[in-house]
Amino acid sequence: MLVLQILIDGFAISALYALGATGFTLIFGVSGVLNLSHGAIMVLAAVAAWAAGSVLHASTYVGALIGVATALVAAIVTYFLIVQPIQRSSKIPHEEKEIFVLTGTLLWGIMIQELIAYFFTNNAKTVLPIVEGVVSIAGVRTPSNEIFTAVVCCLVILLLWGLVNRTRTGKVVLAASMNPRGVTLLGYELTSVYVVVWSIYGVLAGIAGVLLGMFLGVSSYSVGPLTASAFSIVVLGGLGSVSGSLIAAFVVGYLETLTAYLVSPAYRTIPALLLLVAVMYVRPQGLLGRR
């Protein structure tokens, strides 16, 4: 009973982590950007979906779409307003650009967080679930929404895999992650490749944010922990490796759930962080990292 409960709960939360981290790692893989406004964009999506439902009385589907669209816009704005100017600046020495992008996106994330707190208070919000009710899986009462979350996460990740490996756009993106100069020599504008990647990222972060809002709820306080959790999953899996992130997401998700059930909910996040430190010692490139 307990084993099954841990399996079910752990799967839903892991799938959500995986979806959140995939976009994060994709951007790093393609453009070398660690986007520290990730948590803020996820929370923004959830709050937008909540506001659409609660304030504008939109249906749950429309609300969810508005949430995802908000994240898409926010991701593109982040790229053009924060990331691109730093990358193009001639005043910032080349070797310092990464640290400038880190700082820039971090501050941008804090700005979004404060704006959300200012307009919508720092109290938690929850998005009305698309499917309500509970089903019993071998005696474990599971909210249908939890199953829905896991299914959507898996589908979206599969779609992403198809997009990257089976379509022309995807192949260009993949090529850009391997050799940006080579891609420009083939006649592709790097900026448009980056816009595509940031758009994919925006949609992924948006879906993850809205699902998180339905599953657990978010507040402006969630911004930091969400960025941190995506960051540690991606580092654990190996920077830039999508499959590494997926594996790491499940390792972290199950480790947290096991701790919450078997030790105490208060220590939920600690073992995963210890594991991260251990991996840093033994295998600094992460589980599937190349560098």
Next chain:
Amino acid sequence: MDATGSRSAGVAARAVFGATAFGLSLGLASLPGPAVAADPIKIGVIAEAQAIAGASIPQAAQMAADEINAAGGVDGRKIEIVAYDDHSSSADAVRAFQRAVNEDKVNVVIASYISEVVLALEPWASRLKTPFITPGAASNEISLAVHRDYEKNKYTFHGYLTSAALALSVCDAAKELLVDGKKMKSAVIMSEDAAWTKPLDVGYEECLPKIGLQVLDHIRFSPDTTDFTPIFNKIEASKPDVIITGISHVGVQPTVQWKNQQVPIPMLGIASQATNSTFGKDTNDAADGVLYQGVSGPDAAVTPKSLPFAEGFKQKFGNFPSYAGYPAYDEVYYIADAIKRAGSTDADKLVDALEKTDWVGTIGRVQFYGKDEQFTHSIKYGKGLITGLMLQWQDGRQISVWPKEVAKGELKFPSFIKLTTN
């Protein structure tokens, strides 16, 4: 070191005198004729502007000040509210307190609903000898500190119920509603790990068995918990009749997950976020069925002043006040009353006058425990004074269900709740 210290103090003193003289001459020059208005009474209000519970504090205080001023002020002196946002941070609150006293020259400070913040401000009230009242923090330590070192800490007043009193209030309500009314026999305590819940839990552990609810388990969790699934599963496994809550920093998330997972056990206790009138919307009405303790509510005529205040507040700010709004509103009134009786804003005289407070406000009749009582300077709990209420979210509205005198409805639970009637 000493020499530098006294020199800079001298410079500061000169600067202050200079500024005062300048201010005086400017003030006199701009006054039209002989009708010299008396100095305003300044009340500093430090609160959490971004939290719903905190946002009501300066709004309610301002509302009380406006009403008092419209009626002529206190002996001709107007009340001026100076508001500061502490961003839910003790450090910011301490800076605001120092600024309020040293620069803005406030006479009294009303501050915060967070116990950690209030406990950080208490020594500063002592050091700066400035009367200070909290409208919403609960930790017993606030008034225990006054009792332990009265001469030093007498400037602090606890304008809200202590955790010990809150536990009593919850138990009194649970006895009538659940034990007598629904024949319940067992409970699990679920509380967040924070300063205010430590004494609350001690109170629960003591009074729940006395009213006939056996405590089967006691779960304390970190206030940054987001996934409550394991907690609810653990609670359900011990099969209690009711979950007794002690939550304030969290609220929306456990409530929504309680509904989504259809946990068949009712929740009753302290749930500060449930006191906000926006809680229904924030949880998409998952709040329906939640029972929470309050000192007042939008439909509860605790005193003849309660409803007019709640309605007036809603008209002015668009939502009903949070739980801390009611005491904050009362505090401005009884501070004004104390200043009137003391005939002065001198800190020590004001403390003496505040100790003699006997004020019927929106939350009941306010009196403070004395020097020799355990919770010195905390508001008195009991019948005829302040007993608190038990309210329930029903169909998106907050309905008072206890005590009988003010109750507007009967208990009503969503369909997934299985009440044990054995």
